[in-house]
Amino acid sequence: MNRILHGRLTGLAVLGAIIAVLPVFLTNNFYLDVAILAGFNAVVCVGLNLLIGYAGQISLGHAGFFGIGAYASGVLVGVYGWPPIAALLAGAVFVGVLAFAVAKPILRLKGHYLAMATLGIGIIVSIVLRTESGLTGGPDGMMVEPFKIFGVELYGEKVWYWVVGVLLFVVVWLSLNLIDSPMGRALRAVHGSEVAAEVVGVDTARFKVMVFVLSAVFASVAGSLFAHYAGLITPAKADFFKSIELVTMVVFGGMASTFGAVVGAVVLTLLPQALTVFQDYQQIVLGAILMATMVFMPKGLLPTLAGFLPSRRRA
Amino acid sequence: MTMLTAQKPSSDAAPVARRAGPPLLRVENLSREFGGVLAIGDLSFTVAAGDIHSIIGPNGAGKTTLFNLVTGVYKPSGGRVLFDGADVSGQAPYKLAARGMSRSFQNLQIFFNMTALENVMVGRHLHLDTRLLPALFRFPSLVRKDSEARDRAAQLMADVGLSRYLGADADSMPYGALKRLEIARALASEPKMLLLDEPAAGLNATESREIDAVIKTVAASGVTIILVEHDMKMVMGISDHITALNHGRKLAEGTPAEVAANPDVIAAYLGAAP
Numbered sequence: 001m002n003r004i005l006h007g008r009l010t011g012l013a014v015l016g017a018i019i020a021v022l023p024v025f026l027t028n029n030f031y032l033d034v035a036i037l038a039g040f041n042a043v044v045c046v047g048l049n050l051l052i053g054y055a056g057q058i059s060l061g062h063a064g065f066f067g068i069g070a071y072a073s074g075v076l077v078g079v080y081g082w083p084p085i086a087a088l089l090a091g092a093v094f095v096g097v098l099a100f101a102v103a104k105p106i107l108r109l110k111g112h113y114l115a116m117a118t119l120g121i122g123i124i125v126s127i128v129l130r131t132e133s134g135l136t137g138g139p140d141g142m143m144v145e146p147f148k149i150f151g152v153e154l155y156g157e158k159v160w161y162w163v164v165g166v167l168l169f170v171v172v173w174l175s176l177n178l179i180d181s182p183m184g185r186a187l188r189a190v191h192g193s194e195v196a197a198e199v200v201g202v203d204t205a206r207f208k209v210m211v212f213v214l215s216a217v218f219a220s221v222a223g224s225l226f227a228h229y230a231g232l233i234t235p236a237k238a239d240f241f242k243s244i245e246l247v248t249m250v251v252f253g254g255m256a257s258t259f260g261a262v263v264g265a266v267v268l269t270l271l272p273q274a275l276t277v278f279q280d281y282q283q284i285v286l287g288a289i290l291m292a293t294m295v296f297m298p299k300g301l302l303p304t305l306a307g308f309l310p311s312r313r314r315a
Numbered sequence: 316m317t318m319l320t321a322q323k324p325s326s327d328a329a330p331v332a333r334r335a336g337p338p339l340l341r342v343e344n345l346s347r348e349f350g351g352v353l354a355i356g357d358l359s360f361t362v363a364a365g366d367i368h369s370i371i372g373p374n375g376a377g378k379t380t381l382f383n384l385v386t387g388v389y390k391p392s393g394g395r396v397l398f399d400g401a402d403v404s405g406q407a408p409y410k411l412a413a414r415g416m417s418r419s420f421q422n423l424q425i426f427f428n429m430t431a432l433e434n435v436m437v438g439r440h441l442h443l444d445t446r447l448l449p450a451l452f453r454f455p456s457l458v459r460k461d462s463e464a465r466d467r468a469a470q471l472m473a474d475v476g477l478s479r480y481l482g483a484d485a486d487s488m489p490y491g492a493l494k495r496l497e498i499a500r501a502l503a504s505e506p507k508m509l510l511l512d513e514p515a516a517g518l519n520a521t522e523s524r525e526i527d528a529v530i531k532t533v534a535a536s537g538v539t540i541i542l543v544e545h546d547m548k549m550v551m552g553i554s555d556h557i558t559a560l561n562h563g564r565k566l567a568e569g570t571p572a573e574v575a576a577n578p579d580v581i582a583a584y585l586g587a588a589p
Contacts, residue, residue, distance in 0.1 A: 204409070
């Protein structure tokens with residue numbers, strides 16, 4: 001009990017300290033921008049990790065949920081004049097209902113049906129965003145107005161850094177809480193053995209649906225805020241390759257490790273910046289990383305590193 | 316043959332201390348076929364509350380299929396299962412668990428992605444707050460009950476002799492310990508009826524005796540037990556009642572002494588000509 005509590009608080013403290021100190025080293029807006037993008041990816045990955053790493057279900061369409069959140073904010077604020085916070089919530093509710101409607105029939109089945117269905121959602125979302133150019137601007141994307149709340153406009157990298165930092169901290173805290181709870185254990189039990197979970201009373205279908213909806217809503221909220229930060233969104237943010245990128249971040253960082261998901265998101269956001277020469281081959285590099293991770297460290301980066309520590313405790 | 320007769324218990328060795336209660340489980344004309352092959356056919360029997368009731372039969376007799384039908388893992392092709400007075404035929408396992416039925420598995424079904432203690436804590440699922448919001452924000456009531464569940468799970472692990480594995484990851488434990496971990500997890504749900512599918516399979520003689528003692532202790536606490544086991548020494552020693560199956564149908568039933576002396580049972584085990 002104490003050890004787990006201890007581990008959770010230590011990890012949170014380290015994360016908080018890094019978020020607090022990092023701006024000292026981010027001396028220009030480009031660095032800040034990369035950190036903010038890493039933060040957004042990390043928020044989505046922490047949610048996706050609940051689904052993939054803990055509950056053992058695969059989603060190949062999370063960029064679609066991110067995209068719906070982004071475009072809900074873009075369209076509702078820009079075209080219909082909604083307050084940004086209302087648009088964000090509306091996007092999250094819509095994504096939640098959509099995820100529930102898809103998952104409810106699918107998750108009764110075992111196997112890879114969810115992966116196939118989410119692949120379909122992601123592709124449909126991407127197609128709709130490209131073709132409904134009257135609202136979405138089509139393949140060129142659309143401009144998004146700044147985020148305003150209580151008359152305050154969030155503007156500039158410095159402000160957004162703290163917004164994303166706090167959001168990430170809160171999302172990690174919620175995720176750690178969830179995992180160390182009866183529902184969290186039920187989710188992990190679903191991953192371990194569905195039939196064994198059932199015979200001690202776990203309604204496995206219900207928990208699979210809940211975690212899928214939760215992770216989709218995390219992605220939607222991140223998408224909404226990202227749209228306001230970036231000021232320009234394109235359908236590429238919602239397409240299949242982006243979904244694969246998110247899955248790769250989770251797998252690379254460490255499945256069933258909340259901090260691993262954060263590390264995976266940060267590393268794979270930084271990598272393209274460092275390896276700009278590979279820009280044309282980004283998908284190939286990503287695929288290679290995914291394969292190498294599965295072969296050489298199937299538990300992912302952070303759990304593998306933690307395994308080398310003398311006092312072994314998973315992050 | 317020698318196993319069956321050699322272990323025929325004398326009357327004072329039979330566990331007569333427990334009084335057979337009213338039926339807790341009633342199986343009526345149950346059948347299940349897989350692609351035209353009858354795995355269970357027109358099977359009826361009752362299990363008295365408080366009994367240790369064993370299901371025996373040669374390999375392929377349908378014992379595990381019967382377990383899967385009773386616990387809702389499979390849906391019956393015909394017939395009914397009545398548990399604690401209610402028709403529960405075809406209900407999902409998690410609903411049956413809420414009614415007080417739990418089980419272990421012939422092939423281990425352990426949550427290898429968790430610690431041993433967490434495995435048992437999952438068994439407390441029905442008794443804990445499993446809602447999303449209290450979990451996300453760590454409501455104090457949830458934390459308190461979770462802490463109690465942790466203590467209770469630790470106690471159950473001690474009861475089945477697994478104290479030394481309290482902090483262990485499940486995937487680092489030996490086979491014999493995992494068999495007992497499954498029993499502890501099932502007991503954590505506080506079942507009225509516990510179905511044990513070959514709890515002693517693959518164990519050495521010492522481990523078998525320990526499982527034997529655990530089963531007796533659990534039964535003494537008032538839990539009805541249905542046991543599938545090939546270890547005839549164990550079956551004949553601890554059962555109050557035995558149902559023998561062959562080819563999915565009931566071959567014989569009665570006390571261990573009656574079943575062991577039944578010529579049909581002997582023929583089924585030895586393959587003797589009728």
